[in-house]
Amino acid sequence: MTAARRPLLPWLVWGVAVVAYVIAVVNRSSLAALGPATQEHFGIDATALSMFAVIQLVVYAGLQIPVGTLLDRFGPTAMILSGGILMLTGQLVMATVHDVRLAILARVLVGAGDACTFISVIRLLPEWFALRQLPVVNQITALLGQVGQLISVMPLALAVSVFGWTVGFAGVAAVGLLIALIGAVVLRDAPGRGTAVERMLGRIGRMSRGARSFAGHESTAELGAVAPPPTELVSIVGVRGAAAPPAGFWRRLRILLRIPGVRLAFWIHFTPPFAANVLLLLWGTPFFTGGVGLSPTASAGLLSLAVVASMVAGATLGPLTSRFMERRVWVVLVGSCAVMLVWVVTLLWPGSPPFAVLVVLVLVVPVGGPTSMIAFEVARSHTPRSYLGLATGFVNMGGFIATLIAVFLIGLTLDLQGAGEPENYSLPAFRWAFATQIPIWLLGLAMILLEMRRTGRWMNRHGRSLR
Numbered sequence: 001m002t003a004a005r006r007p008l009l010p011w012l013v014w015g016v017a018v019v020a021y022v023i024a025v026v027n028r029s030s031l032a033a034l035g036p037a038t039q040e041h042f043g044i045d046a047t048a049l050s051m052f053a054v055i056q057l058v059v060y061a062g063l064q065i066p067v068g069t070l071l072d073r074f075g076p077t078a079m080i081l082s083g084g085i086l087m088l089t090g091q092l093v094m095a096t097v098h099d100v101r102l103a104i105l106a107r108v109l110v111g112a113g114d115a116c117t118f119i120s121v122i123r124l125l126p127e128w129f130a131l132r133q134l135p136v137v138n139q140i141t142a143l144l145g146q147v148g149q150l151i152s153v154m155p156l157a158l159a160v161s162v163f164g165w166t167v168g169f170a171g172v173a174a175v176g177l178l179i180a181l182i183g184a185v186v187l188r189d190a191p192g193r194g195t196a197v198e199r200m201l202g203r204i205g206r207m208s209r210g211a212r213s214f215a216g217h218e219s220t221a222e223l224g225a226v227a228p229p230p231t232e233l234v235s236i237v238g239v240r241g242a243a244a245p246p247a248g249f250w251r252r253l254r255i256l257l258r259i260p261g262v263r264l265a266f267w268i269h270f271t272p273p274f275a276a277n278v279l280l281l282l283w284g285t286p287f288f289t290g291g292v293g294l295s296p297t298a299s300a301g302l303l304s305l306a307v308v309a310s311m312v313a314g315a316t317l318g319p320l321t322s323r324f325m326e327r328r329v330w331v332v333l334v335g336s337c338a339v340m341l342v343w344v345v346t347l348l349w350p351g352s353p354p355f356a357v358l359v360v361l362v363l364v365v366p367v368g369g370p371t372s373m374i375a376f377e378v379a380r381s382h383t384p385r386s387y388l389g390l391a392t393g394f395v396n397m398g399g400f401i402a403t404l405i406a407v408f409l410i411g412l413t414l415d416l417q418g419a420g421e422p423e424n425y426s427l428p429a430f431r432w433a434f435a436t437q438i439p440i441w442l443l444g445l446a447m448i449l450l451e452m453r454r455t456g457r458w459m460n461r462h463g464r465s466l467r
């Protein structure tokens with residue numbers, strides 16, 4: 001095999017895009033290990049502190065559709081770089097202010113930059129990798145983001161405690177600036193397209209012009225706004241209205257939502273991951289310590305095991321869904337049912353669930369995170385190329401909406417039982433609270449089955465086979 005048949009540039013572009021995503025995760029979780037330091041720095045209570053996290057999540061989820069629209073207009077490189085600049089500006093504000101209102105503005109900027117990054121990276125990959133490689137590359141991308149979460153928190157907490165608040169956050173901003181500068185000279189939307197610097201100078205370099213992707217197609221730069229489907233992106237012909245002249249935002253959204261495969265992808269992102277997010281983001285520690293009565297150390301051990309289980313599942317599911325692409329929606333159904341089943345067994349266990357059952361719980365529930373990545377594969381198979389940014393953003397909202405609903409219902413159910421404070425936590429109260437996840441799974445599973453049938457009929461009509 002010649003060097004020309006094994007292009008290096010896709011790996012280089014992917015490497016820089018992944019580092020940009022890891023930095024986004026570092027920014028996202030930069031307050032995770034700094035709760036007390038943040039309270040002291042701004043003089044705020046725990047409720048105000050939790051507002052930082054909630055605002056950031058709401059900004060992230062709320063911006064997915066606008067960012068997806070901009071992604072289709074300006075391309076992944078511009079969006080990844082803009083995201084990086086927004087996040088580093090947010091961290092510079094965080095580093096320098098003492099006013100809590102400005103700190104909230106800083107978190108809004110960080111949330112907005114974060115919202116630009118993941119879906120842009122996911123949108124970039126089909127331009128550089130072959131259809132069979134994508135499930136693996138997508139999973140490794142998400143998996144490395146998790147590593148970022150694991151390794152970023154400690155160094156930042158250490159930097160803040162040794163060098164102080166300002167230097168710690170300015171340091172994060174400096175790393176972000178470095179990656180943005182590297183991104184400006186490495187990232188390219190597709191083979192044949194220039195880097196950000198080349199486009200600014202109006203001169204596309206030789207490396208960019210001669211670039212080849214693993215997708216086995218020549219440069220897509222000369223193709224029209226809507227190219228043929230070289231990586232199983234659906235042809236525009238199959239989508240009513242999409243071939244019309246450039247449409248406004250609402251019309252584009254309506255056209256997209258008429259495609260059953262896109263709706264199927266949304267529910268695939270909605271159903272499997274929320275239970276893992278609920279455990280890891282908020283309710284894991286209160287349940288294990290206040291509900292089951294474990295020590296904080298045992299509880300932290302279980303949550304760390306959950307992160308490892310999620311990474312192992314990602315590394316396994318990538319090759320599996322690449323090999324059995326035609327069965328990928330069944331993988332989602334089986335994965336979601338397994339997550340629900342293990343929770344039902346834990347909730348119905350007579351008395352306090354033994355440690356072994358909790359170990360099974362934290363090994364199975366996190367599988368939902370990587371399973372939800374299949375949503376992006378399904379979305380890509382059903383979306384015209386010029387709508388793929390919007391579709392990716394729309395689909396990426398699914399898991400976040402389900403997580404916000406579950407987190408809210410669990411808190412509400414605890415409050416309604418008078419068990420909303422740590423001193424009132426009890427196992428029966430947590431049983432009812434976690435049982436509120438069941439209707440969310442049932443809704444998601446029912447919608448997946450419904451949209452699967454509709455997608456099947458749509459595919460028959462348009463002579464397509466991959467669901």
Ligand SMILES: N[C@@H](Cc1c[nH]cn1)C(=O)NCC(=O)O
Pocket residue numbers: 118119142143145146273310314369370372373396399
């Ligand atoms: N489904 C998650 C990614 C994931 C993979 N494994 C565990 N989680 C997702 O969509 N993430 C979006 C993001 O911005 O990180």
